[in-house]
Amino acid sequence: RLSRRGRTIIFSIHQPRYSIFKLFDSLTLLASGKVLYHGPAKHALEYFSSIGYECEPFNNPADFFLDVINGDSTAVAASKEDHRPVDTGKVAEDDMDGSVVDVLHQKYLSSSLYQSTKEALGKVELGRGSKQRLSKQEHEITYANGFLTQLYWVSKRSLKNLIRNPQASIAQIAVTIILALVVGAIFFGVKLDRSGIQNRVGSLFFVTTNQCFSSVSAIELFIRDKKLFV
Numbered sequence: 001r002l003s004r005r006g007r008t009i010i011f012s013i014h015q016p017r018y019s020i021f022k023l024f025d026s027l028t029l030l031a032s033g034k035v036l037y038h039g040p041a042k043h044a045l046e047y048f049s050s051i052g053y054e055c056e057p058f059n060n061p062a063d064f065f066l067d068v069i070n071g072d073s074t075a076v077a078a079s080k081e082d083h084r085p086v087d088t089g090k091v092a093e094d095d096m097d098g099s100v101v102d103v104l105h106q107k108y109l110s111s112s113l114y115q116s117t118k119e120a121l122g123k124v125e126l127g128r129g130s131k132q133r134l135s136k137q138e139h140e141i142t143y144a145n146g147f148l149t150q151l152y153w154v155s156k157r158s159l160k161n162l163i164r165n166p167q168a169s170i171a172q173i174a175v176t177i178i179l180a181l182v183v184g185a186i187f188f189g190v191k192l193d194r195s196g197i198q199n200r201v202g203s204l205f206f207v208t209t210n211q212c213f214s215s216v217s218a219i220e221l222f223i224r225d226k227k228l229f230v
Contacts, residue, residue, distance in 0.1 A: 021062045031069045034105040039113040051107045071100040172217075183207065 003009050013020060027041035037044060045055055048068065055064045108114055143150070162169050187203040190196045 016062050018060050018062075021060070029065055029069065031101045031104075034101060036069060036101070036104040036108055037065075037113070038108075038117055047111070047113065051104075069101065069104065179210065 021041070024041040027037065027039065027044050028035065029037040029044075037047060039047070044065065045061055048055070048065070053068050055061060183203060183206060187199055190199045190203075
């Protein structure tokens with residue numbers, strides 16, 4: 001319902017079952033920073049079957065892909081046994097090319113899926129025009145929105161968090177009022193003489209120090225959102 005309103009929804013699904021996997025339109029498999037497959041999700045099993053990795057009956061395709069990439073699937077072991085060369089003088093392809101990830105990556109680079117994706121990306125690059133082509137030295141990471149837009153939405157989100165969690169705000173206000181009463185009672189009725197000036201300097205020092213230490217509470221924001229940021 002949210003996506004139909006124009007929202008972009010991003011979420012993670014751990015160990016998706018088949019009823020969820022079959023809803024995927026496009027599938028991209030990554031391992032060690034290398035693309036192992038990118039294309040329609042419904043053609044993924046056919047692609048792996050064409051390179052020698054058969055999915056067992058009643059096996060979840062999502063689990064099958066992860067097992068193939070990790071190299072610990074029974075399908076991978078069966079594939080190695082079934083596709084081993086008959087000639088004893090030849091070395092198996094997996095042993096010659098290295099790890100399973102490297103083998104799958106090289107097979108994807110030689111597939112028609114990669115060629116079609118490369119051609120589509122080439123058309124996009126040509127459509128951008130020469131004005132938007134920047135050298136590596138001139139390339140800069142820019143944001144989609146300006147500073148004022150970011151400030152507006154971040155401030156709005158922080159305001160909503162304060163409204164939805166009034167306990168913390170009420171506690172801070174109560175502490176500030178109590179501290180103001182204590183400081184005001186201590187320095188109430190200060191006279192305009194030498195000792196009064198010293199008292200005023202002390203009160204200003206006390207208030208300034210308290211403000212500096214109270215700002216340390218902003219560290220809580222970084223601690224709370226650190227995991228989300230990472």
